[in-house]
Amino acid sequence: MAEQRIRVVLVDDHPVVRAGVRALVDAQDDLDVVGEAADSAQAVAVVGETRPDVVLMDLSLGDGPGGAETTRLVRDLPEPPHVLVLTTYDTEADVLEAVDAGAAGYLLKDAPPDELFRAIRGTARGETVLAPSVATRLLQRAASPSPKVSPREVEILRLLARGLGNKEMARELLVSEATVKSHLSHIYTKLGVDTRAGAVATAIERRILRP
Amino acid sequence: MAEQRIRVVLVDDHPVVRAGVRALVDAQDDLDVVGEAADSAQAVAVVGETRPDVVLMDLSLGDGPGGAETTRLVRDLPEPPHVLVLTTYDTEADVLEAVDAGAAGYLLKDAPPDELFRAIRGTARGETVLAPSVATRLLQRAASPSPKVSPREVEILRLLARGLGNKEMARELLVSEATVKSHLSHIYTKLGVDTRAGAVATAIERRILRP
DNA sequence: ACCCCGGATAGCCGATCGGATGATGCCGGA
DNA sequence: TCCGGCATCATCCGATCGGCTATCCGGGGT
Numbered sequence: 001m002a003e004q005r006i007r008v009v010l011v012d013d014h015p016v017v018r019a020g021v022r023a024l025v026d027a028q029d030d031l032d033v034v035g036e037a038a039d040s041a042q043a044v045a046v047v048g049e050t051r052p053d054v055v056l057m058d059l060s061l062g063d064g065p066g067g068a069e070t071t072r073l074v075r076d077l078p079e080p081p082h083v084l085v086l087t088t089y090d091t092e093a094d095v096l097e098a099v100d101a102g103a104a105g106y107l108l109k110d111a112p113p114d115e116l117f118r119a120i121r122g123t124a125r126g127e128t129v130l131a132p133s134v135a136t137r138l139l140q141r142a143a144s145p146s147p148k149v150s151p152r153e154v155e156i157l158r159l160l161a162r163g164l165g166n167k168e169m170a171r172e173l174l175v176s177e178a179t180v181k182s183h184l185s186h187i188y189t190k191l192g193v194d195t196r197a198g199a200v201a202t203a204i205e206r207r208i209l210r211p
Numbered sequence: 212m213a214e215q216r217i218r219v220v221l222v223d224d225h226p227v228v229r230a231g232v233r234a235l236v237d238a239q240d241d242l243d244v245v246g247e248a249a250d251s252a253q254a255v256a257v258v259g260e261t262r263p264d265v266v267l268m269d270l271s272l273g274d275g276p277g278g279a280e281t282t283r284l285v286r287d288l289p290e291p292p293h294v295l296v297l298t299t300y301d302t303e304a305d306v307l308e309a310v311d312a313g314a315a316g317y318l319l320k321d322a323p324p325d326e327l328f329r330a331i332r333g334t335a336r337g338e339t340v341l342a343p344s345v346a347t348r349l350l351q352r353a354a355s356p357s358p359k360v361s362p363r364e365v366e367i368l369r370l371l372a373r374g375l376g377n378k379e380m381a382r383e384l385l386v387s388e389a390t391v392k393s394h395l396s397h398i399y400t401k402l403g404v405d406t407r408a409g410a411v412a413t414a415i416e417r418r419i420l421r422p
Numbered sequence: 423a424c425c426c427c428g429g430a431t432a433g434c435c436g437a438t439c440g441g442a443t444g445a446t447g448c449c450g451g452a
Numbered sequence: 453t454c455c456g457g458c459a460t461c462a463t464c465c466g467a468t469c470g471g472c473t474a475t476c477c478g479g480g481g482t
Contacts, residue, residue, distance in 0.1 A: 014320045016297075016327070020231025062321065086227075088299065109225045110273065116227070150428060163409020165468070179430045185470075186428090194470075196408035198374020204415055204422045211415045211422050361458060376438070389461050396440075397458090405440075 006124045009035040009050055009081070011043040011070065012058035017109070021056060021086070024113050031120060040065035044073050052081045053124045057103070059087040059094055068097040075102035084123040086116070095134055105129035147190045149208055156183045157209055161200045217335045220246040220261055220292070222254040222281065223269040228320070232267060232297070235324050242331060251276035255284050263292045264335045268314070270298040270305055279308045286313035295334040297327070301345050302418045307359070316340035358401045360419055367394045368414045371407055 008025055010018050010033060022033045035050040037043035039061050047055060055074055059067035071083045084105040085098045095106055105123045107116065108131045119129040149157070159169045166184070170177040188194050191202045203209045219236055221229050221244060229247050236242045246261040248254035250272050258266060266285055270278035282294045295316040296309045306317055316334045318327065319342045330340040360368070370380045377395070381388040399405050402413045414420045 014231075015322070015324050016228055016231040016235065016320050018231065019234045019324070020227040020229065023230045023234035024227065109227050111226075113226050113230070152429065160408050161412035163404045163406040163412070165406070167468090175429085176431055178432055181470080182430070183428095185472095188470080193374045195374040195376070196406070196469085197371050197411045200408045200411045201372035201374070201415070201420075201422075204412070209412075211412075363459065378438085386459085387461055389463085390459070392440080393460075396442095399440085407439085 005030055005032045006054060006120065007032050007034045007050065007052040008120060009033070009037065009043075009046055009052040009055045011037045011055060011061070011067070012086075013038050013060070013062040014058070017058070021116075024116065025120070028117055031117065039063075040070040040073065043070050044077070047074050047081060048077060051079075054120055055081050055083045056086045056120070057083050057098075059085060059089075059098060068094075068101045068103075071098060071101040071103050082123045082126065084119055084129065106134045107131050108133065149187065149190055149203075153183055153187050153190070154208060156180065156187060157199065157203045160184075160196055161203070161209055216241055216243045217265060217331060218243050218245045218261065218263040219331060220244070220248065220254075220258055220263040220266045222248045222266060222272070222278070223297075224249050224271070224273040225269070228269070232327075235327065236331070239328055242328065250274075251281040251284065254281050255288070258285050258292060259288060262290075265331055266292050266294045267297045267331070268294050270296060270300075270309060279305075279312045279314075282309060282312040282314050293334045293337065295330055295340065300418075300421060301342065301348060302421055306345055306348070308362070317345045318342045319344065360398065360401055360414075364394055364398050364401070365419060367391065367398060368410065368420055371395075372411045372414070372420055 008031060010021055012018050012021070015038075018036050018038075022036070025031045025033050034052055035046040037046045041064070043055070057067045057071055061067055061070065065073070067085065067087065071085070074080055074083060082104040083102060084107060085103045086107050086109060087094070088109050098106060104126070105119055105128060107119050107129065111119075111131060122129045155173065156169060159172055164172065166177050166180045169180045173180070184196075187199055191199055191206075193199050193202055200209070204211050219242060221232050223229050223232070233244045233247070236244050245263055246257040248257045252275070254266070268278045268282055272278055272281065276284070278296065278298065282296070285291055285294060293315040294313060295318060296314045297318050297320060298305070299320050301317070301319060309317060315337070316330055316339060318330050318340065322330075322342060333340045366384065367380060370383055375383065377388050377391045380391045384391070395407070395410075398410055402410055402417075404410050404413055411420070415422050
């Protein structure tokens with residue numbers, strides 16, 4: 001007789017994507033979509049009810065808790081399912097957050113269906129599955145550890161995004177202009193940029209600042 | 212007897228999204244998916260062969276020409292189909308560019324299926340269909356005298372966010388440094404800022420740039 | 423005990439920026 | 453047709469920035 005079918009739950013706020021994954025996955029003999037959720041609360045509920053083997057998780061779930069936080073919640077359930085992140089972007093922060101939250105795999109939505117199926121089966125077996133571009137990025141980062149920005153530096157970044165000059169920041173933070181310049185230099189080094197504008201853009205992209 | 216079925220072609224580089232839209236649309240009695248394309252060249256070819264009533268167009272098509280440019284190409288064909296943009300983001304620049312390219316509608320991928328169907332039918336009849344959030348944004352812009360940033364200025368903003376200096380931008384855009392400075396001054400005025408860092412932050416916040 | 427890191431401070435200097443001012447050509451709407 | 457917006461270019465000048473080199477202090481880890 002055949003193996004046990006792999007039970008899959010979809011978590012994605014885009015109805016179109018849910019329909020697409022369901023259509024593709026359900027057409028496979030060994031895979032079954034047993035539930036769908038459009039947000040974090042639904043996800044936890046559906047996973048609790050259906051006890052799937054694998055959860056396909058989108059990272060951006062519109063309002064409320066995101067995919068990373070939802071992954072954490074799902075993984076905190078008793079006998080948790082494996083979570084395979086299926087999302088559009090492979091930002092450094094996204095990947096790290098997801099893996100940290102307990103995701104077993106990270107796939108991009110532009111992956112061909114075959115790759116998706118293989119990833120689901122692998123994840124169900126407890127393997128770690130990474131999209132090629134994601135794997136590449138992780139290796140790069142592993143080679144060069146990205147230094148963390150200190151609290152004070154984040155303050156500077158906030159003022160920077162508001163367009164303040166060094167003198168104004170100094171007044172705002174009650175320190176000397178020299179100190180501000182010092183912080184800025186460190187920020188440039190850590191973010192790998194050499195201008196204020198670049199620092200702001202990079203800080204927002206790395207989610208150090210919220211847009 | 213029933214009306215003529217509406218013939219639809221999908222253009223999207225994500226297999227998952229194509230499968231989803233196809234599954235949803237094909238389930239409707241009056242809608243038929245008659246072709247799919249994953250990039251610009253395929254899109255033009257498929258549209259030429261299948262002569263659809265409506266093209267569902269994603270704006271980001273991976274490498275090569277984007278959805279806006281592809282929309283232009285498709286609309287330049289003889290007896291062109293109506294183009295309904297179906298994408299993830301509603302950045303001001305994206306919307307303007309798409310409409311300028313001849314798109315008849317703009318819908319977001321998180322729209323519920325019903326809305327998608329109504330949009331397709333409306334577009335087929337030659338109506339203009341905008342997603343609520345997009346319509347809201349356009350109305351805001353129209354109501355408040357917040358001056359719109361020109362395409363060239365958006366280019367400048369992009370380079371700005373990458374931390375380029377005026378000299379570098381000038382080289383990149385094949386214009387003189389004076390021109391760059393002129394654009395920057397206009398940008399500052401329009402965005403209500405007076406520094407590069409502030410311009411980047413404001414541009415991202417107003418979704419003129421994507422983070 | 424020692425060293426590293428975050429934070430604060432200082433001065434110097436060349437490169438760059440931002441503001442002001444003015445001019446040209448093109449195109450599209452009133 | 454005229455006006456306005458867009459894009460282009462030019463100068464001038466004071467203010468600011470970014471890189472560099474140093475110093476000092478306090479706390480946490482080895």
